[in-house]
Amino acid sequence: MKLYGYSAYELLDMLSSGKCSSAEIVRDVMERAKETQPLYNSYITFNDEGADDAAKADAVSEKRGSKLRLCGIPVAVKDNISTKGIRTTCASRMLESYVPPYDATAVANLRAEGAVIIGKTNMDEFAMGSASDTGYFGAVRNPVNTAYSAGGSSGGSAAAVASGAAVLALGSDTGGSIRQPAALCGVVGFCPSYGAVSRYGLIAFASSLDRIGSIGRNARDVYLLHNIINVADVKDVTSSYKKISFNLKGSLRGLKIGVPGELFSPQISDDVRAAVEAAVMTMESRGAVVKYVSLPSAEDAVKAYYIISSAEASSNLARYDGVRFGYRTDNYSDLSEMYRKSRTEGFGDEVKRRIMLGTFVLSEGFCDSYYKRAAALRTKLCREFDEVFGSCDIIAAPVYPKAGISLGGSISPVECYSADICTVPASLAGLPAISVPCGRNADGLPIGLQLIGKRFGDAEVLDAAYGYELARGDVYDRA
Numbered sequence: 001m002k003l004y005g006y007s008a009y010e011l012l013d014m015l016s017s018g019k020c021s022s023a024e025i026v027r028d029v030m031e032r033a034k035e036t037q038p039l040y041n042s043y044i045t046f047n048d049e050g051a052d053d054a055a056k057a058d059a060v061s062e063k064r065g066s067k068l069r070l071c072g073i074p075v076a077v078k079d080n081i082s083t084k085g086i087r088t089t090c091a092s093r094m095l096e097s098y099v100p101p102y103d104a105t106a107v108a109n110l111r112a113e114g115a116v117i118i119g120k121t122n123m124d125e126f127a128m129g130s131a132s133d134t135g136y137f138g139a140v141r142n143p144v145n146t147a148y149s150a151g152g153s154s155g156g157s158a159a160a161v162a163s164g165a166a167v168l169a170l171g172s173d174t175g176g177s178i179r180q181p182a183a184l185c186g187v188v189g190f191c192p193s194y195g196a197v198s199r200y201g202l203i204a205f206a207s208s209l210d211r212i213g214s215i216g217r218n219a220r221d222v223y224l225l226h227n228i229i230n231v232a233d234v235k236d237v238t239s240s241y242k243k244i245s246f247n248l249k250g251s252l253r254g255l256k257i258g259v260p261g262e263l264f265s266p267q268i269s270d271d272v273r274a275a276v277e278a279a280v281m282t283m284e285s286r287g288a289v290v291k292y293v294s295l296p297s298a299e300d301a302v303k304a305y306y307i308i309s310s311a312e313a314s315s316n317l318a319r320y321d322g323v324r325f326g327y328r329t330d331n332y333s334d335l336s337e338m339y340r341k342s343r344t345e346g347f348g349d350e351v352k353r354r355i356m357l358g359t360f361v362l363s364e365g366f367c368d369s370y371y372k373r374a375a376a377l378r379t380k381l382c383r384e385f386d387e388v389f390g391s392c393d394i395i396a397a398p399v400y401p402k403a404g405i406s407l408g409g410s411i412s413p414v415e416c417y418s419a420d421i422c423t424v425p426a427s428l429a430g431l432p433a434i435s436v437p438c439g440r441n442a443d444g445l446p447i448g449l450q451l452i453g454k455r456f457g458d459a460e461v462l463d464a465a466y467g468y469e470l471a472r473g474d475v476y477d478r479a
């Protein structure tokens with residue numbers, strides 16, 4: 001088998017026993033990435049220096065007498081995470097030729113452990129969307145079936161891992177953007193507790209919600225990647241000093257699982273509901289205890305999420321005015337025309353919609369009835385989660401209401417937003433949440449099980465996901 005088909009753990013074993021070299025891994029994965037690019041459009045930019053980076057990782061490992069923890073492992077990085085010397089576009093015309101002069105902390109952590117940044121992955125523009133189809137570089141197609149979207153906004157990262165075009169990937173999750181594409185492409189995606197991974201170098205969408213997280217083909221690989229980026233960082237004031245150090249055990253005995261009715265609303269399709277319920281029963285058969293719980297405010301979480309995230313986006317994106325950052329229009333007669341035309345030409349429709357919505361909900365006269373109410377709902381939802389976690393260890397729910405998103409389908413923005421019902425509650429509350437594959441529908445499209453943990457209960461979430469994979473039998477699907 002070609003090396004791109006192995007998990008990170010297997011590759012690291014093969015490397016230490018001399019069965020393959022870092023150079024061979026990088027070569028195979030890069031070849032696979034380039035060969036699949038016309039099919040799935042997972043990448044925006046390839047890093048052709050990968051082979052040199054693998055050689056450097058080998059040299060450092062040699063010198064210190066033991067392998068770096070990710071020595072020679074090809075990792076894809078979502079294109080809103082800054083990479084020194086490698087173009088970082090946020091899938092926007094606005095940043096089409098932006099090359100960051102520094103690495104995001106998460107990227108620096110990866111490089112320090114010998115990981116090879118294989119390229120920058122395609123996404124929704126500024127991470128706004130759920131189908132990786134709002135970006136300037138075209139939509140990402142699902143490797144399972146190319147008539148469908150890879151999901152979004154980290155669609156390129158999920159599609160790359162699913163197709164062997166990367167072994168591991170970093171994504172970002174503001175309202176579901178790691179979990180949803182992971183579910184739709186049939187891989188594992190983990191959104192850690194807010195504060196567990198530094199946001200330094202992540203290009204901001206909605207700062208109180210944005211998180212960097214890990215995508216891999218199984219829970220162990222995701223655990224490996226998460227442990228490397230779970231580092232406190234003085235460059236991000238919201239970064240936490242709680243380092244989550246633990247070993248995966250995978251035992252489900254006595255695990256109290258809460259099942260909230262609000263996240264199994266009639267909007268959830270029958271095939272998704274059946275697969276998620278079956279997954280919960282599998283966990284029960286391994287000794288977990290299931291309890292029906294309630295999160296009443298989750299029903300309004302989508303509204304609160306779109307108000308808060310758009311408000312923050314309208315402020316964060318004000319910096320793109322053509323003066324210091326990004327695209328500047330060619331023709332203008334005065335300063336205000338330069339601002340207006342640069343923003344009009346540089347941003348796509350979805351980004352403009354969010355900026356307008358965000359500006360409106362913050363404007364005088366409307367702020368109280370929109371932004372402040374949304375913030376109050378967020379606080380209420382956090383309390384409801386606290387209460388549920390008083391008697392449960394983990395919450396189980398679907399990730400996305402349907403098993404597939406058809407590409408080119410014409411759904412309205414509101415329909416698209418409402419499909420975030422299952423992922424935004426954990427986003428608003430800053431809780432860790434993972435998506436693990438739990439079956440396929442009749443058309444062969446993957447379905448994800450979401451497990452949500454307490455704040456800084458990241459270890460429990462990863463362990464429960466691993467336990468579920470063991471109970472499910474097949475630990476991962478090869479690329």
Ligand code: GLN
Pocket residue numbers: 127128129130152153172173174175176177178205309420
């Ligand atoms: N679909 C959500 C949105 O469009 C989530 C995006 C994300 O998590 N980055 O805002």
